[in-house]
Amino acid sequence: MKTKRVRFAPSPTGWLHVGGAxxxxxxxxxAKKHEGxxxxxxxxxxxxxxxxxxxxxxKEDLKWLGIKxxxxxxxxxxxxxxxxxxxxxxHEGKAYHCYCTEEELEERRKKAIEEGRPPVYDGRCRxxxxxxxxxxxxxxxxxxxxxxxxxxxxxxxxxxxIKGDIEFDSLTTGDFVILKSDGTPSYNFACVLDDHLMEISxxxxxxxxxxxxxxxxxxxxxxxxxxxxxxxLSMLLGPDKxxxxxxxxxxxxxxxRKNGYLPEAMVNHLALxxxxxxxxxxxxxxxxxxxxxxxxxxxxxxxxFDREKLDWFNGQYIKEVELERFVELATPFLExxxxxxxxxxxxxxxxxxxxxxxxxxxxVSKLSELVDNEDMAxxxxxxxxxxxxxxxxxxxxxxxxLRAIVTRFSGMEELTPEEVSESVKETKEEIDTGYKQVxxxxxxxVTGKISGPEIKEVISILGPEKTVNRINSVL
RNA sequence: GGUCCCGUCGUCUAGCGGCCUAGGAUAUCGGGUUCUCAUCCCGGCGACAGGGGUUCGAAUCCCCUCGGGACUGCCA
Numbered sequence: 001m002k003t004k005r006v007r008f009a010p011s012p013t014g015w016l017h018v019g020g021a022x023x024x025x026x027x028x029x030x031a032k033k034h035e036g037x038x039x040x041x042x043x044x045x046x047x048x049x050x051x052x053x054x055x056x057x058x059k060e061d062l063k064w065l066g067i068k069x070x071x072x073x074x075x076x077x078x079x080x081x082x083x084x085x086x087x088x089x090x091h092e093g094k095a096y097h098c099y100c101t102e103e104e105l106e107e108r109r110k111k112a113i114e115e116g117r118p119p120v121y122d123g124r125c126r127x128x129x130x131x132x133x134x135x136x137x138x139x140x141x142x143x144x145x146x147x148x149x150x151x152x153x154x155x156x157x158x159x160x161x162i163k164g165d166i167e168f169d170s171l172t173t174g175d176f177v178i179l180k181s182d183g184t185p186s187y188n189f190a191c192v193l194d195d196h197l198m199e200i201s202x203x204x205x206x207x208x209x210x211x212x213x214x215x216x217x218x219x220x221x222x223x224x225x226x227x228x229x230x231x232x233l234s235m236l237l238g239p240d241k242x243x244x245x246x247x248x249x250x251x252x253x254x255x256x257r258k259n260g261y262l263p264e265a266m267v268n269h270l271a272l273x274x275x276x277x278x279x280x281x282x283x284x285x286x287x288x289x290x291x292x293x294x295x296x297x298x299x300x301x302x303x304x305f306d307r308e309k310l311d312w313f314n315g316q317y318i319k320e321v322e323l324e325r326f327v328e329l330a331t332p333f334l335e336x337x338x339x340x341x342x343x344x345x346x347x348x349x350x351x352x353x354x355x356x357x358x359x360x361x362x363x364v365s366k367l368s369e370l371v372d373n374e375d376m377a378x379x380x381x382x383x384x385x386x387x388x389x390x391x392x393x394x395x396x397x398x399x400x401x402l403r404a405i406v407t408r409f410s411g412m413e414e415l416t417p418e419e420v421s422e423s424v425k426e427t428k429e430e431i432d433t434g435y436k437q438v439x440x441x442x443x444x445x446v447t448g449k450i451s452g453p454e455i456k457e458v459i460s461i462l463g464p465e466k467t468v469n470r471i472n473s474v475l
Numbered sequence: 476g477g478u479c480c481c482g483u484c485g486u487c488u489a490g491c492g493g494c495c496u497a498g499g500a501u502a503u504c505g506g507g508u509u510c511u512c513a514u515c516c517c518g519g520c521g522a523c524a525g526g527g528g529u530u531c532g533a534a535u536c537c538c539c540u541c542g543g544g545a546c547u548g549c550c551a
Contacts, residue, residue, distance in 0.1 A: 009551090010551090011550075011551045013550080013551075043551060045550095045551085046550055046551070048550090049550070049551090050551095098549090100549095101549095102548090102549065105548085105549080106548090109548085113476080116476070117476095118476080118477060118478095118547080119476095119477095119547070119548095120547080142549095144549050145549095146549095158479095163480075163481095166479070166480080167479090168478065168479065169478075169479095170477085170478070171478080172477060172478045172479090172546075172547050173478095173546095173547070176548090176549095177548080177549050178549095179549085180549040181549060182549080184549090186548085186549065186550085186551090187550070187551045188551095190551095191551085206545095207479090207480060207481090207544090207545065207546095208544095208545050208546065208551095209545095209546090209551090210478095210479060210480065210545075210546070211478070211479065211545085211546045211547070212546080212551090214478090214479085232480085234480080234481075234544090235480090235481095235544065235545065237543090237544075239485095239486085241543060241544075242543090242544075243544075243545075269487090272487065272488080272500090273487070274487090276487080276488055276489075278488095278489070278490095279489090279499095280489080280498085280499045280500075281499095282487095282499085282500055282501090299487095299488075300480075300481070301480090301481050301482065302480085302481065302482095302543085302544065302545090303486085303487065303488090304485095304486060304487080305486095305487095306485095306486045306487060306501075306502090308486075308501065308502055309486070309487060309500080309501050309502080311501095312500085312501060312502085313501095315514090319514075360513090361513095361514090362513050362514040362515090363512075363513040363514075364513090374512095375512085375513085424510090434510095435510060436510055436511095437510095438510080439510030439511080440510055440511075442510085443510070443511070449511090449512090450510090450511060450512090451510095451511045451512040451513090452511070452512060452513090453511095453512075453513075454509085454510090454511090454512095455510070455511085
C-alpha cells in the first residue's frame with residue numbers, strides 16, 4: 001500500500017491559531033495512525049502579510065504541541081515552479097493574461113453588487129488582441145494570469161471523505177487569478193500544484209476551504225493531475241458562535257502557552273473538538289489518540305472552543321504530570337511573580353519548593369495561577385494575618401495551644417506530616433480541647449490565613465524552626 | 476444577494492428506525508470527605524430548533540420553514 005501523505009499548510013500572517021492547531025493535529029493523528037507522513041508547508045506567497053517571525057513562531061508552537069513534521073517546504077522557495085505551470089496553461093490556452101487593475105476590478109465589483117449582479121470577473125481580457133495587449137503594456141500595466149473556466153460547467157462535485165459528496169450547482173466565481181501581477185501564485189493555484197507535486201494523498205483542511213476545493217477541481221482537470229482525497233473539518237467557533245477570532249479572547253496557541261496551559265491538555269481538548277472516541281473516555285494520551293483516531297468519528301457540525309473545558313483538562317494534567325516536570329513548568333511563572341523575589345525563592349530551596357508545588361497543584365488549573373498564588377505565598381516570608389486569622393488567634397485557648405506546640409517543636413530538626421498530626425493530637429489531649437481549637441489557631445499562626453492546603457504538610461515543608469518562629473511572632 | 480455547510484443539555488459529545496422515561500463529560504447547584512480551601516466521591520438541574528410527511532414505531536429517513544456559520548479578493 002502506498003504511504004499516506006498529508007499536509008498542514010499555514011500562512012505565516014499571524015500566530016498559530018487554535019483552529020489551525022486542530023487542523024494540524026488531525027492531520028498529524030491521521031499520518032501517525034496510518035504510518036504516513038506529515039508535510040509542513042508554509043504558504044507565504046502573500047509578500048505583504050507574511051513574515052519570517054510568524055513562520056518561526058508557527059514552527060515553534062507546533063513543536064510545543066508535539067506535532068512533528070516529516071518534510072518541510074516554503075512556497076516562497078518555489079516561485080519558479082508556479083510561474084512555469086502558469087505559463088504552460090497560458091500556452092495551452094487554458095489561462096490568459098489579464099490587464100485589469102485592482103482599482104478597476106474593485107469599481108466593477110461595487111457596481112455589480114449595486115445592480116444586483118453577482119460580483120464575478122466578467123472575462124473581458126479573455127480574448128485580447130495583440131495590439132490591445134501591447135497598448136496595456138505600454139501603459140505600464142503588469143498583468144495577472146487568470147484561469148479560464150470551462151464555458152459550460154453545470155455543476156461540480158467535491159468528493160468529501162467526512163461529509164460525503166458535496167455538489168455545487170454553480171460556481172460563484174468567474175475566471176480567477178492564478179498568478180498575481182507580482183509573479184507570486186494565488187492560493188488555489190499554488191495549493192493544487194504543491195499538493196500534487198508533494199504527492200499529498202489526503203487533503204484534510206477546514207470547511208472554509210470548501211468553495212476553494214470546488215474551484216480546485218477545475219485546476220486538477222486542466223493540469224491533468226490526479227486528485228487527492230479530500231476531507232473538510234467543521235469550523236471552530238467563539239462563544240458568540242461566530243468564527244473564532246480575536247474578539248473571542250485568546251485564539252493563538254501562543255497565548256494559551258503563556259497562560260500556563262500544558263501542551264498535552266491543549267492537544268486533548270483540541271482532539272475532542274469535532275472528534276470523539278465513541279466510548280466515554282475523555283482523557284487521552286498521545287498514543288491513545290493515535291490508536292483511536294478515525295475519520296469515521298469526526299462530526300460535521302461546528303464547535304465552540306470552550307475555555308472552561310480546557311481549564312478542566314489542564315487541571316487534570318497538572319495533577320497528573322511527573323512532579324519534576326511540574327516544577328520545571330512552574331518555575332518560570334514563580335520567577336515572573338511580583339511578590340516572589342529571587343532571594344526568597346532561593347531561601348526556600350529546591351526540595352521545599354518541590355514539595356510546596358506538589359501540595360499546591362490540586363488548586364491550580366493553569367500555571368499562570370501560580371503567579372502571586374495565595375497558597376504558594378505561605379512558603380515565602382512576609383506573611384500578614386487576615387482579619388479572620390486574627391479572630392481565631394483571639395480564641396480563649398489559642399495562646400495555650402500555640403505555646404504547647406512551640407514547646408513540642410522547639411529544638412527539632414525536622415517534622416514529618418505524621419509527626420505534626422501526632423503533636424496536634426497530643427496537644428489536644430493535654431489541653432483537653434477539640435481538634436478545631438488546635439488546628440485552627442495553628443493554621444492561622446503559621447499561614448496567616450484560615451484556609452489553605454493541609455496544615456500538617458505545610459508545617460512539614462516549612463520545618464520546625466520556621467514554624468516555631470512564625471508562631472512566636474504572633475504570640 | 477448567490478453558493479455551500481451545519482442544527483441533541485449553556486458548552487463538547489453518544490445516538491446511525493425499536494435497547495431513549497435520550498447516555499457521558501464540562502459548567503452550575505446540593506451533599507459527603509477535610510481543621511479549612513482545593514482535590515476527590517455521590518446526587519440534582521438541564522437538550523432532540525419548528526412543522527409536515529414515510530413507518531406498526533423516528534433524535535435517527537424525506538420535504539419545508541426557521542436559525543447559525545463559511546465562502547463570494549491580484550488573502551490564505
